[in-house]
Amino acid sequence: MSGDLPSAARIISIAEENTRVKTFVLDAETQAQPGQFAMVWLPGVDEKPFSLVDDHPLTFTIARVGLFTRQVHALHVGDRLWWRGPFGRGFEIRETDGVHLLIGGGYGAAPLVFLARRLRAAGQRVVAIIGAKTKTELLLETRFAAMGCTVIVATEDGSAGVRGLATDVAWNVAQQETVAAVYACGPEGMLSAVELLCTGRHLPGQVSREGYMRCGLGVCGSCHYGPWLVCRDGPVFATNSE
Numbered sequence: 001m002s003g004d005l006p007s008a009a010r011i012i013s014i015a016e017e018n019t020r021v022k023t024f025v026l027d028a029e030t031q032a033q034p035g036q037f038a039m040v041w042l043p044g045v046d047e048k049p050f051s052l053v054d055d056h057p058l059t060f061t062i063a064r065v066g067l068f069t070r071q072v073h074a075l076h077v078g079d080r081l082w083w084r085g086p087f088g089r090g091f092e093i094r095e096t097d098g099v100h101l102l103i104g105g106g107y108g109a110a111p112l113v114f115l116a117r118r119l120r121a122a123g124q125r126v127v128a129i130i131g132a133k134t135k136t137e138l139l140l141e142t143r144f145a146a147m148g149c150t151v152i153v154a155t156e157d158g159s160a161g162v163r164g165l166a167t168d169v170a171w172n173v174a175q176q177e178t179v180a181a182v183y184a185c186g187p188e189g190m191l192s193a194v195e196l197l198c199t200g201r202h203l204p205g206q207v208s209r210e211g212y213m214r215c216g217l218g219v220c221g222s223c224h225y226g227p228w229l230v231c232r233d234g235p236v237f238a239t240n241s242e
């Protein structure tokens with residue numbers, strides 16, 4: 001735990017996941033639940049929340065989107081990043097019969113890698129459905145396979161795996177398998193479809209949502225989602241919490 005003040009850490013490795021996304025491993029560690037996030041700070045630039053891909057060593061997978069993430073992508077091995085956390089409520093692991101169905105879209109796959117690692121360490125069966133618009137935007141699918149998860153890739157244009165939405169694939173899996181629990185992270189449209197799946201099939205589900213964060217501590221109020229603060233009450237919410 002780095003507390004409320006940012007701690008400095010050095011980047012010990014950088015992996016290019018695709019043309020827009022890199023994974024940064026830091027010479028720092030913490031104790032976290034999958035789904036929790038840390039606030040990453042570059043002095044003079046900004047501070048933004050990122051899901052933990054691992055807590056030991058501390059690892060983030062970061063998509064290049066705007067000013068802050070462009071600056072992070074310009075860093076090299078040996079450069080410093082500052083972080084504080086972990087914050088928020090992560091995924092609760094249900095060790096019950098059946099497969100654990102993980103559904104990820106975009107960098108939403110990042111916290112699910114951490115979750116899959118914990119589930120596999122607990123001897124659980126994991127099916128990971130990784131969705132993207134097209135093959136070049138697929139993210140982290142090989143990490144799930146390396147952990148012994150069953151991986152199903154879905155692309156909207158059919159350039160890799162099944163053509164269609166990850167959530168459509170999830171309906172098929174839920175028809176064929178006993179599902180212990182559903183866990184999802186990705187764009188809002190995907191999360192709404194996951195909620196419909198969980199309601200329709202009476203499955204316990206948890207989804208990780210985004211909010212606009214400043215403090216990460218439940219103080220500034222910038223991350224409202226309905227009656228909740230995403231940084232304090234989430235980012236992981238049960239699908240029946242509305």
Ligand SMILES: Cc1cc2nc3c(=O)[nH]c(=O)nc-3n(C[C@H](O)[C@H](O)[C@H](O)COP(=O)(O)OP(=O)(O)OC[C@H]3O[C@@H](n4cnc5c(N)ncnc54)[C@H](O)[C@@H]3O)c2cc1C
Nearest residue numbers: 048049050051061062063065066067068069107110210211
């Ligand atoms: C709990 C939580 C966990 C997060 N985990 C991760 C993570 O693991 N990896 C990661 O890369 N990001 C993650 N994010 C998002 C991250 O915090 C930043 O918001 C994002 O990286 C953009 O920051 P930026 O300053 O580079 O871009 P900004 O300057 O904020 O955005 C630049 C432009 O891109 C648009 N934009 C912003 N975000 C996106 C997006 N996701 N897709 C498309 N357009 C966008 C904005 O509307 C704006 O027009 C997470 C956010 C939250 C709340």
Ligand code: FES
Nearest residue numbers: 214216220221231
């Ligand atoms: S980020 Fe400040 S209250 Fe959530």
